Amino acid sequence: MSTGATTTVDHVDGHDHHEGNYLTAGRGLRSWLFTLDHKRIGVMYLGTILFAFLLGGIFALLVRTELLTPQQTIMSADDYNRMFTLHGAIMTFLFIIPGIPAALGNFILPLMLGAKDVALPRLNLASYHIYVIGSLMAVASILAGGVDTGWTFYTPYSTTTNGAVILVTLSVFVLGFSSIFTGINFIVTVHRMRPAGMGWFQMPLMLWALYATAIIQVLATPVLAITVLLIIAERALGIGIFDPALGGDPVLFQHFFWFYSHPAVYIMILPAMGVISELVAIFSRKPIFGYKAIAYSSIAIAVFSFLVWGHHMFVSGQSELAVVIFSALTFSVSIPSAVKVFNWLSTMYRGAIRLETPMVYALVFIFLFGIGGLTGLFLASLATDVHLHDSYFVVAHFHYTMMGGTMIAFLAGIYHWWPKMFGKMFSQKWGNIGAIVIFVGFNVTFFSQFVMGAKGMPRRYFNYPPEFEIYHVMSSIGSYVLAIGLFIAAGVLVHSLIAGKKAPVNPWGGATLEWQAASPPIHHNFDSPLLLTNPYDYTAQRWDEAEQGYVPVDPEKEPQTT
Amino acid sequence: MSTATGNAHEGRHELAHYFDSTRQQFESHKLAMWLFLCTEILMFGGLFCAYAIYRANHPEIFLYAHTLLDKNLGAINTIVLLFSSFTMAWAVRAAMLGQRRLLVGLLVVTLLCGFGFMGIKGIEYSHKWKHGFLWGEQFDYTEAVAYASGKGHGDDHAAETGHEGAHADDEAAIHTEVPAATAGDEDAAAVMAELDQAAAVTMDHGHDAERIPRNLHIFFGIYFVMTGLHGIHVLAGMGMLTWLIVRASRGDFGVRNYTAVDLGGLYWHIVDLIWIFLFPLLYLIH
Numbered sequence A: 001m002s003t004g005a006t007t008t009v010d011h012v013d014g015h016d017h018h019e020g021n022y023l024t025a026g027r028g029l030r031s032w033l034f035t036l037d038h039k040r041i042g043v044m045y046l047g048t049i050l051f052a053f054l055l056g057g058i059f060a061l062l063v064r065t066e067l068l069t070p071q072q073t074i075m076s077a078d079d080y081n082r083m084f085t086l087h088g089a090i091m092t093f094l095f096i097i098p099g100i101p102a103a104l105g106n107f108i109l110p111l112m113l114g115a116k117d118v119a120l121p122r123l124n125l126a127s128y129h130i131y132v133i134g135s136l137m138a139v140a141s142i143l144a145g146g147v148d149t150g151w152t153f154y155t156p157y158s159t160t161t162n163g164a165v166i167l168v169t170l171s172v173f174v175l176g177f178s179s180i181f182t183g184i185n186f187i188v189t190v191h192r193m194r195p196a197g198m199g200w201f202q203m204p205l206m207l208w209a210l211y212a213t214a215i216i217q218v219l220a221t222p223v224l225a226i227t228v229l230l231i232i233a234e235r236a237l238g239i240g241i242f243d244p245a246l247g248g249d250p251v252l253f254q255h256f257f258w259f260y261s262h263p264a265v266y267i268m269i270l271p272a273m274g275v276i277s278e279l280v281a282i283f284s285r286k287p288i289f290g291y292k293a294i295a296y297s298s299i300a301i302a303v304f305s306f307l308v309w310g311h312h313m314f315v316s317g318q319s320e321l322a323v324v325i326f327s328a329l330t331f332s333v334s335i336p337s338a339v340k341v342f343n344w345l346s347t348m349y350r351g352a353i354r355l356e357t358p359m360v361y362a363l364v365f366i367f368l369f370g371i372g373g374l375t376g377l378f379l380a381s382l383a384t385d386v387h388l389h390d391s392y393f394v395v396a397h398f399h400y401t402m403m404g405g406t407m408i409a410f411l412a413g414i415y416h417w418w419p420k421m422f423g424k425m426f427s428q429k430w431g432n433i434g435a436i437v438i439f440v441g442f443n444v445t446f447f448s449q450f451v452m453g454a455k456g457m458p459r460r461y462f463n464y465p466p467e468f469e470i471y472h473v474m475s476s477i478g479s480y481v482l483a484i485g486l487f488i489a490a491g492v493l494v495h496s497l498i499a500g501k502k503a504p505v506n507p508w509g510g511a512t513l514e515w516q517a518a519s520p521p522i523h524h525n526f527d528s529p530l531l532l533t534n535p536y537d538y539t540a541q542r543w544d545e546a547e548q549g550y551v552p553v554d555p556e557k558e559p560q561t562t
Numbered sequence B: 001m002s003t004a005t006g007n008a009h010e011g012r013h014e015l016a017h018y019f020d021s022t023r024q025q026f027e028s029h030k031l032a033m034w035l036f037l038c039t040e041i042l043m044f045g046g047l048f049c050a051y052a053i054y055r056a057n058h059p060e061i062f063l064y065a066h067t068l069l070d071k072n073l074g075a076i077n078t079i080v081l082l083f084s085s086f087t088m089a090w091a092v093r094a095a096m097l098g099q100r101r102l103l104v105g106l107l108v109v110t111l112l113c114g115f116g117f118m119g120i121k122g123i124e125y126s127h128k129w130k131h132g133f134l135w136g137e138q139f140d141y142t143e144a145v146a147y148a149s150g151k152g153h154g155d156d157h158a159a160e161t162g163h164e165g166a167h168a169d170d171e172a173a174i175h176t177e178v179p180a181a182t183a184g185d186e187d188a189a190a191v192m193a194e195l196d197q198a199a200a201v202t203m204d205h206g207h208d209a210e211r212i213p214r215n216l217h218i219f220f221g222i223y224f225v226m227t228g229l230h231g232i233h234v235l236a237g238m239g240m241l242t243w244l245i246v247r248a249s250r251g252d253f254g255v256r257n258y259t260a261v262d263l264g265g266l267y268w269h270i271v272d273l274i275w276i277f278l279f280p281l282l283y284l285i286h
């Protein structure tokens, strides 16, 4: 990484030039719904995605409440099946896959590149519109009788059961297009819109992560598209490709499905890792340790992600050779993931760590993702997986990575870029309290699931033997605590919009380009020439008491007077 | 007048505010198109994968079924699409050189090729429909048996291939001397149950019997999904060509601005390329 400044050095106060910001640049609903501004599209994505998260969360709480007792508690077994299916489908396809890339990525990617917009703003808007249509279809499937297949739509059950399977799989197809469009946009933008002087290895790591994510989105999603199309053809026409009654092969469906859906978990986690890479460095006031290792590991994860799908079928009757190979490859994915974790820890080592809310979430991420990643090794090894397969151990494992990982990083990112997005500071104290309540609630909810899974409690069951009741009760209580924590986190942000102090240009002392734009940025992002530096060099800025934020150190006029 | 022609020659070129140069804009759009084509290939890749798996597991079905497709029509369609790719490539060149009338003409020829392809495909589909050679549960075995027997006299070569295919695989060659109408015959049923895998539905039609491998419908499931999805892409391409023709005759394109024609050409070529793979895989099996 080179350190020197390359582009024009001009005054980079970034003070409000009284021409309004992107939020006030146009008025009325139409100016939002048909905007081509990546920032507004990002904000709309954020709102819609958080609404989907609320919906999926309500379904989760209903599922947990039903499981409070070994028998029926609040709903019938059929309703329960629909609930966990909707929880899974909404959380996966509406919340966590688009989450960080489409909401935060859209907002932050062009800013980090110092660009005026993404390379294809129309495609970007189309992606949002398609996302909304797909989400409405998913929600409509609830009214059309619901779906009880689980979010994985395994055949032959999904091709024979009643319910709105066609509608919900079609919505997955539509949402896939939205994901592909975002991916294409990001790849093109990173390739073609980098400013002069920003080579690949001068990019912030968040961009590496978004780039690797986009590659997976573009290469894996089409396979999901054809898979759900075949399910639809199977149900509507009886095409017979997955239907054993017609000589078809249901395990082929599993191969197709996981060929997308395993890489999809890296669509979820890679951008989260990108957020954490930024935050750990900024809040430790230390250059990121092992920049190239983190950058390459993002690409390595993207490549490996395509080679491990078979670990979902260890007990589905794969050949033994395939099973052994998939197991070995799955173990090898943990290497680039661990590379990242060690680099974050090394960055923090002897750093001047500041426990501001984004950093608190980042630490929560590292802890929970560590547990999630390590328990993945139990599932990757063949002998233990036979016992743990389809048990609550698996449920706990992927919630530790997906919720403890991605959702926490999403929150970290929202808090981190909130001042930039809306120009308001939030209460750090209440932000931290929310993070701690979430941390406690999360562990109570899901650690008990590790225990009961290891003891043999299968996932997705409506009734269970009484000896598991204690764990289920703990897990359900934990989920309520978790929900309270999330409401505190949301309340802090809403409160900041109403009563928050005005945010400075650079509240955290970030060295990436978005911190040179006004808070919130103007319509075309930057109003003055950019000062391009090493994105992890924090020596060129100092805290300014009057500004309540960081300002660049001017080497000629030191000390600076305002 | 001279300014008007000059304009038509140059084409309308607009540089979006977020790009620094037309070159950056052109290259961005081109990269996006290539990425989109990658997704198309991967989407069909799933189907090619399904094809490979079923062909490896049931070679007798594919050997038999391809004789039921019309090679000649398939070959004509291949030529039509290849020719349309040629006119499309020429159209891109005409756009680059600002030859507006030639560009419109070539795009129209390409579009007509699209119509030709879909027309021939329609003839093929209606033929399959008439004889019940359909997917999965829609497949009509009685019709198929009757058709295969009739065809056995008319088209010796095809029947021959069918025979060899069936004999090549021992299990596929179970030949019971009973008409399909009495397939419930206990002996035949016992044999079929015993050799569960590739039993044969048989019909004694006069002197020589025709075998139809079990699960023949699997081939037609794959055939209709692959050619159907491809057909939808051809239709989308034809819509795109129509739009290009409208814009070209309006004089939107010229030496400075031919991105849309270029990208449309790429899309049309990929649709063509997919057919180049589909044709031998479905029609020319040995």
Ligand SMILES: [Cu+2]
Binding pocket: A261, A262, A265, A308, A309, A311, A312
């Ligand atoms: Cu997996």
